[in-house]
Amino acid sequence: MVIILPENPKKYGDSLIFECNISNTILHEIANENIFLSDVLSAWSDVTHNLETQTSSKTILWNNTDITSNNKTFFYKDWFERSIKYVNQLYDYRIKDFDSFDNICYIYGIPSISFLKYYTLIKSIPIHIKSEINTNNTPCTQTTFVENILRRKNKTN
Structure with a gap:
């Protein structure tokens, strides 16, 4: 069917x-x-x-009932189209905190006008997900990082 x-x-x-x-x-x-x-x-x-057996670092950001603001879930179509899907993609394991907005703009080609969208999303991620990211400590590979930058550069050419 x-x-x-x-x-x-x-x-x-x-x-x-x-x-x-x-x-x-x-x-x-x-x-x-x-x-x-x-x-x-x-x-x-x-x-x-x-x-569901995924770790919180692989928690999907979008339409997630655990990640809400004013009782509404998030779905930023333009970010999803830039391959942002998981919480850990916004996280910098070197500093054990979420990436700066400037870094996210650079890595994924997010327009700088999305400043408030980014901080609203980050502030809406519950503490238990944030703490599990630190304990799981499974960062994105360098390959993924480089692929995202190359994809962004290819779109601008």
């Missing part, structure tokens, strides 16, 4: 919704009055959330 998703998932990252710790409110909005689709997405979310 093939389930065709309505147009709504695009604003939440399309198939990314199947990887997220996503709220039932967003799932129902995505289903857009389709009760069957709503039930399927809710069941998928329940199963994957219960089976």
